[in-house]
Amino acid sequence: MNILFIVPSYKPAYIYGGPIVSVSKLAEQLAQLGHQVTVYTTTANGEKELDISSDAAVMVNGVAVRYFKRITKDHTHVSPALWKAIWSDAKKYDVVHIHSWWSFLVLGASMILKMKNIKPVLSPRGMLCEYVFTSRNSGKKQLLHKLIGKRLLANTYLHVTSEMEWQECLRLNTDWQGDTIFNLVDLPKNEYQKRENDIFTISFLSRVDPKKGLDILMRALATVKFPYRLCIGGSGDEAYMAQLKQLASDLRIQEKVEWAGWKSGEDKFHFLAEADLFALTSHNENFAMVVIESLCVGTPVLISNNVGLYQYVRERELGWITGIDRIEEIAENLTLAYNSREERRRITKEARGIINHDFNDSKLAQDYIELYEHCK
Secondary structure (H helix, E strand, C coil), rough: EEEEECCCCCCCCHHCCCHHHHHHHHHHHHHCCHHHHHHHEEEECCCCCCCCCCCCCEEECCCEEEEECCCCCCCCCCCHHHHHHHHHHHHHEEEHHHHHHHCCHHHHHHHHHHHCCCEEEECCCHHHHHHHCCCCCHHHHHHHHHHHHHHHHHHCEEEEHHHHHHHHHHHCCCCHHHHHHHCCCCCCCCCCCCCCCCEEEEEEEECCHHHHHHHHHHHCCCCCCEEECCCCCCCCEEHHHHHHHHHHHHHHCCCCCCCCCCHHHHHHHHHHHHHCEHHHEECCCCCCHHHHHHHHHHCCCECCEECCCHHHHHCCCCCCEECCCCHHHHCCCCCCCCHHHHHHHHHHHHHHHHHHHHHHHHHHHHHHHHHHHHHH
């Protein structure tokens, strides 16, 4: 099958986080299965540009990637050169798969595909959830949706990574056809020896952003009665980081909080494995790969019911689920996880096998192929 991916940014632009990893891993796995995969993307790398030629396709781990120059340096990612290439080339492909939404780049690409009578697969990557839809430039998003977005979305097949995301998307288009398929996750190659810490250690690893609910987690931890250490791995806006550090001071827990900085590669897995519990009290996550990464090294999780994987964690009995409307509820669940030593030991013993089975790259890639076949 000849497949075209359209995505605003692609590796090595890891500044954009998890979607860069999951999209590239899917493209590479499809190529390994014998399919021809081409990626149209931009040179976006935050406020800078990737130092990569835009004249021709570059082979990246078996995938032909064309990096088009953009004329804006922000999240709009406008690239007339990419739009021109879609106009001339889109009919050559069996399936077109768009990743992300809201950027002018993707909206323009979707409009061109509609004009060409091509119905693409769309993976919104969490961009259509209520939290994102109604926060940060919500007025502009709602206007765009009313003017052109609604009609463009109707011309797509929907792919989501969790049941929660599926239900949220159906609020915008009740007639959507598509499927729910997990992201491919870059799992550790080695097994990590777990040991219980003398002081109960809770880890957080992600982009440090208000969406992640770290402030809520801190407020809950300030009320618990058991000894703990909170290790925060990640980086974010300096002003917001300063706010969180001041909050820790105001709550008088600063001595219990360790700011570990950004972790990647093997360091990331070592960091997760060294904790007794991973916590993510986010306001919204359509998937959250770090949950799977944590479980694969044997660390149980406590996540909010706003994280797309919460149903998976609950069904597989791999951790604790909490609401975040009441600080007391989060504190109660943290205390329950702390007191459930035997349950944590069971999860540590069983989680890696469960994750390796459910997140097998070849199996998941074949699920995507079946989706593409249905959408042709």
